[in-house]
Amino acid sequence: MSLRNQNPNPKPHPEAPARAAPAPEAEGVEHRPVLLHEVLAHLAVRPEGAYVDATVGGGGHAYEIARRLDPDRGGRLIGLDVDPKALAAAAGRLREFLKKGTVELVRASYVDLEKVLKERGIAGVDGVLLDLGLSSLQLADRERGFSFRGDGPLDMRFDPEGPLTAAEILNAYPEEELARILREYGEERYASRIAGEIVRARARKPIETTRELVELVLRAIPQPAQRASFRRGLHPATRTFQALRIAVNRELENVERGLETAFRSLKPGGRLVVISFHSLEDRLVKRFMQAKAQGCVCPPEVPICRCGRRPEAKLLGKATPTEGEIAENPRARSARLRALERVRPTPAPAPA
Numbered sequence: 001m002s003l004r005n006q007n008p009n010p011k012p013h014p015e016a017p018a019r020a021a022p023a024p025e026a027e028g029v030e031h032r033p034v035l036l037h038e039v040l041a042h043l044a045v046r047p048e049g050a051y052v053d054a055t056v057g058g059g060g061h062a063y064e065i066a067r068r069l070d071p072d073r074g075g076r077l078i079g080l081d082v083d084p085k086a087l088a089a090a091a092g093r094l095r096e097f098l099k100k101g102t103v104e105l106v107r108a109s110y111v112d113l114e115k116v117l118k119e120r121g122i123a124g125v126d127g128v129l130l131d132l133g134l135s136s137l138q139l140a141d142r143e144r145g146f147s148f149r150g151d152g153p154l155d156m157r158f159d160p161e162g163p164l165t166a167a168e169i170l171n172a173y174p175e176e177e178l179a180r181i182l183r184e185y186g187e188e189r190y191a192s193r194i195a196g197e198i199v200r201a202r203a204r205k206p207i208e209t210t211r212e213l214v215e216l217v218l219r220a221i222p223q224p225a226q227r228a229s230f231r232r233g234l235h236p237a238t239r240t241f242q243a244l245r246i247a248v249n250r251e252l253e254n255v256e257r258g259l260e261t262a263f264r265s266l267k268p269g270g271r272l273v274v275i276s277f278h279s280l281e282d283r284l285v286k287r288f289m290q291a292k293a294q295g296c297v298c299p300p301e302v303p304i305c306r307c308g309r310r311p312e313a314k315l316l317g318k319a320t321p322t323e324g325e326i327a328e329n330p331r332a333r334s335a336r337l338r339a340l341e342r343v344r345p346t347p348a349p350a351p352a
């Protein structure tokens with residue numbers, strides 16, 4: 001089955017196609033940066049600027065940002081990730097820039113971005129990139145349990161020291177809570193049926209592997225719905241895996257906090273570029289950016305502004321991958337980029 005471009009706008013994050021199927025370890029898998037040209041165009045990297053790649057992953061975007069920086073004029077990039085394996089991959093790709101001091105890699109959550117900057121005496125940066133979700137390296141590593149292909153332990157933590165695994169959720173949460181997670185984070189139509197199947201299965205023995213989870217999802221979803229899902233290029237377990245990953249990593253809560261902290265870290269004129277991979281994330285990003293760009297909210301009949309609200313940002317637009325990029329990198333197909341520029345708020349007009 002090819003996932004390539006059968007449904008140009010699916011909601012959940014698609015898995016990599018069969019030919020990029022999981023190796024026992026993620027060795028040899030390369031993460032291709034998504035929407036690279038659009039990221040660079042929206043960040044408008046200045047050689048003397050300070051930038052943060054808050055989800056550095058395999059270092060694909062970071063490499064191209066770092067290439068545009070001049071360390072002799074103060075240009076620098078800080079790359080964050082919570083996954084030490086991702087940081088090791090980024091360190092390999094960014095070796096030359098680490099040597100020159102252009103790049104520094106830090107094991108930290110983007111939620112703690114302001115703390116990371118403060119520790120380095122950086123008051124504000126010229127740009128922050130957030131490329132949300134998981135990388136091809138993580139997806140291809142069976143031991144991480146992110147993929148419904150192959151078999152592996154049900155872990156799904158980005159941070160291997162994180163407090164909660166997918167197996168713990170599946171084996172301990174009440175049925176209604178499991179159904180809520182599947183419904184809210186996976187937008188899964190058969191959430192209640194799958195939750196019921198999980199509870200029945202775990203009464204026999206704990207659910208431990210990705211294959212066991214796939215099998216019980218396939219038992220819960222009616223055959224015609226499974227066929228329809230395959231026709232759209234989506235494995236029927238996609239939504240369940242997405243939902244669990246979001247719950248394990250508290251992704252939506254982190255995205256909300258990460259957007260705020262990234263925005264506060266920008267200098268006036270600094271830019272925030274965010275790539276999301278499913279509609280739940282994209283909705284948060286869209287609302288956040290629109291709220292920052294919102295000016296006066298007084299009713300139209302009020303002649304002079306009383307609310308005093310001024311835009312804190314200018315929207316720079318959005319982008320989606322071209323057919324060409326999707327053909328080369330199917331992981332890109334549900335990507336949505338949104339960007340804004342922080343502006344110096346104009347003072348409210350003095351009352352007449």
Ligand SMILES: C[S@@+](CC[C@H](N)C(=O)[O-])C[C@H]1O[C@@H](n2cnc3c(N)ncnc32)[C@H](O)[C@@H]1O
Nearest residue numbers: 033055057058059060061081082083109110131
């Ligand atoms: C889509 S990948 C980024 C790929 C990267 N842009 C590249 O070009 O190689 C997302 C990365 O974000 C990391 N991540 C997830 N949650 C995070 C968090 N709260 N803070 C920092 N990094 C996080 C994941 O571990 C993963 O490596």
